[in-house]
Amino acid sequence: MQDQTIYTALFKFHTIIGTIDKASTNPFFRSKYASLPDIQKAISEPLLECGLIIVHQLGEDDTMQTSIVHCKT
Numbered sequence: 001m002q003d004q005t006i007y008t009a010l011f012k013f014h015t016i017i018g019t020i021d022k023a024s025t026n027p028f029f030r031s032k033y034a035s036l037p038d039i040q041k042a043i044s045e046p047l048l049e050c051g052l053i054i055v056h057q058l059g060e061d062d063t064m065q066t067s068i069v070h071c072k073t
Contacts, residue, residue, distance in 0.1 A: 006070035009050040016046040 020042045022032035034042075047053065051071045058064055 004051065004070075004072055006052075006068075006073060009052055009070050009072075010068075013043075013046050013050040013052060016049065017043060 020034045020039055022034050023038055024033050024035040025031070026033060053069050053071060055067045055069055056064055057067070
């Protein structure tokens with residue numbers, strides 16, 4: 001297998017993931033959206049296949065930083 005950088009892993013992820021269905025409805029705006037659980041379900045396997053993980057770190061003043069980590073690098 002060729003050497004993989006985070007950029008090639010992200011490219012592979014985007015080619016696999018496609019479009020996430022907008023299955024939830026916002027009655028106030030009469031619009032459809034993809035809920036967070038639907039997004040998490042859709043991306044979990046493609047992330048693993050590409051060697052990527054999402055990490056959440058809690059910070060000061062009720063903040064949170066989210067990072068995408070490439071496991072091979």
